[in-house]
Amino acid sequence: MNNSVWTNDVQMPTFGRLEQDLKTDVLVVGGGLAGILCAHRLAREGVDYALLEADRICCGVSRNTTAKITSQHGCIYAKILRMFGPAKARKYYEANEEAIQAYYQLSQSIPCDFEWKDNYIYSKESNHDLNAEIAALSHLGIPVEFTKNIQFRFSVEGAIRFRKQAQFNPLKLAAGLAKDLRIYEHTAAREFSEHTVITDYCKITVSKIIIATHFPILNKHGSYFLKMYQQRSYVLALENAAQVDGMFLDAAENGLSFRNYGDLLLLGGGGHRTGKKGGGWAELERFTRIYYPGAREVCRCATQDCMTLDGIPYIGQYSKRTPDLYVATGFNKWGMTSAMVSAMILVDLVQGRENPWTQVFSPSRSILRGQLLNNAFEATVNLLTPTKPRCTHMGCALKWNPIEHSWDCPCHGSRFNEKGNLLDNPAANGLP
Numbered sequence: 001m002n003n004s005v006w007t008n009d010v011q012m013p014t015f016g017r018l019e020q021d022l023k024t025d026v027l028v029v030g031g032g033l034a035g036i037l038c039a040h041r042l043a044r045e046g047v048d049y050a051l052l053e054a055d056r057i058c059c060g061v062s063r064n065t066t067a068k069i070t071s072q073h074g075c076i077y078a079k080i081l082r083m084f085g086p087a088k089a090r091k092y093y094e095a096n097e098e099a100i101q102a103y104y105q106l107s108q109s110i111p112c113d114f115e116w117k118d119n120y121i122y123s124k125e126s127n128h129d130l131n132a133e134i135a136a137l138s139h140l141g142i143p144v145e146f147t148k149n150i151q152f153r154f155s156v157e158g159a160i161r162f163r164k165q166a167q168f169n170p171l172k173l174a175a176g177l178a179k180d181l182r183i184y185e186h187t188a189a190r191e192f193s194e195h196t197v198i199t200d201y202c203k204i205t206v207s208k209i210i211i212a213t214h215f216p217i218l219n220k221h222g223s224y225f226l227k228m229y230q231q232r233s234y235v236l237a238l239e240n241a242a243q244v245d246g247m248f249l250d251a252a253e254n255g256l257s258f259r260n261y262g263d264l265l266l267l268g269g270g271g272h273r274t275g276k277k278g279g280g281w282a283e284l285e286r287f288t289r290i291y292y293p294g295a296r297e298v299c300r301c302a303t304q305d306c307m308t309l310d311g312i313p314y315i316g317q318y319s320k321r322t323p324d325l326y327v328a329t330g331f332n333k334w335g336m337t338s339a340m341v342s343a344m345i346l347v348d349l350v351q352g353r354e355n356p357w358t359q360v361f362s363p364s365r366s367i368l369r370g371q372l373l374n375n376a377f378e379a380t381v382n383l384l385t386p387t388k389p390r391c392t393h394m395g396c397a398l399k400w401n402p403i404e405h406s407w408d409c410p411c412h413g414s415r416f417n418e419k420g421n422l423l424d425n426p427a428a429n430g431l432p
């Protein structure tokens with residue numbers, strides 16, 4: 001069972017396939033939240049554009065997100081401050097805060113259950129990480145509060161609160177935006193040359209291309225297969241569980257996440273690198289039994305996001321050698337604000353305008369980070385493992401996932417069902 005809570009309330013608009021050759025200025029590839037927000041902004045600015053979606057819009061990760069809209073991405077500011085200095089850390093904050101405002105503006109014309117909420121990063125144990133984060137936030141002049149007053153059923157040592165963050169129903173917004181956009185569904189982009197994109201039925205001639213396919217589908221440029229891996233996480237929607245006053249995430253790696261949607265509690269966690277073992281739904285079920293014994297599961301879903309080497313998304317020119325190709329990826333499980341930041345940056349760049357945040361999110365920044373070694377190690381081990389089946393992306397040995405009955409790739413996160421059909425990219429084809 002993999003059924004998102006959002007799909008119960010929303011009928012997504014449908015679009016036909018592109019069957020004839022097309023010429024357009026900007027082609028957006030991928031109809032998740034990132035692609036739709038880019039297309040919407042292009043339309044608003046009067047740019048000639050089209051969006052291609054391989055399947056149905058928002059059938060990917062955006063369908064299963066917990067949809068917190070926040071600039072508090074875990075304890076990220078201490079890390080960015082250390083790696084990139086105060087100017088870039090401050091810009092990261094400003095870009096994400098502007099994204100929150102942009103969602104609010106859209107919610108004024110598209111009802112999408114937008115609610116202002118405070119966001120909290122809590123800690124169950126020592127406050128070491130929180131202290132370092134508070135110091136970084138204070139240094140950056142970002143309003144920050146520490147509180148011990150968290151009403152959970154388990155004890156919490158303390159939490160950092162960001163006021164006036166938000167939560168919403170992402171599919172309601174996507175449906176409202178998409179209905180007025182030039183979208184072609186069931187139209188996968190298969191091949192790219194400088195100004196041409198080939199699908200199964202036709203050719204599209206373009207000036208600029210934005211790749212918003214979650215994991216970028218072109219291996220030839222940008223080395224995204226080295227720069228990213230995918231992390232899978234799990235969500236339960238629970239009825240008759242306690243309401244939580246805000247949005248919450250554990251500061252510890254792979255800790256739990258909480259928010260409400262109406263009277264449901266969305267409990268997230270159990271995360272692990274795709275293709276590896278982890279807590280999964282069992283961890284969430286265990287937690288529910290202990291802390292919310294009267295709760296009833298309404299639905300559950302699992303999904304995965306692209307994790308970058310330094311915790312900052314890759315938004316901008318796809319690679320130094322591809323001046324007309326752009327990308328929005330690596331959202332590190334913070335794709336709501338990151339998708340909006342992508343739209344703000346990329347719609348400037350495709351029109352030749354400067355954007356104040358380009359340097360912070362540039363995909364061409366240094367890759368010399370510790371995570372690079374982990375990614376290279378995983379790829380080497382799984383390329384050398386002699387078992388079958390092999391991933392159609394780069395040939396790594398796939399691992400059987402007994403919980404979801406799928407073949408998962410530990411290298412880059414592609415997934416296939418029992419019959420070999422493709423479930424998650426970057427692989428573009430099913431198993432032979």
Ligand SMILES: Cc1cc2nc3c(=O)[nH]c(=O)nc-3n(C[C@H](O)[C@H](O)[C@H](O)COP(=O)(O)OP(=O)(O)OC[C@H]3O[C@@H](n4cnc5c(N)ncnc54)[C@H](O)[C@@H]3O)c2cc1C
Binds near residue numbers: 031064332
């Ligand atoms: C469990 C979980 C919870 C999360 N919760 C939050 C949260 O609370 N707040 C937050 O900010 N972020 C959250 N995230 C992250 C966020 O959901 C994602 O980063 C975001 O939804 C990714 O959007 P996307 O548009 O990049 O990708 P997707 O939604 O996956 O869209 C990509 C689209 O591209 C299409 N596509 C692929 N290949 C092609 C092709 N060749 N041609 C045409 N189309 C193609 C796919 O079919 C798909 O529809 C969460 C992530 C996880 C895993």
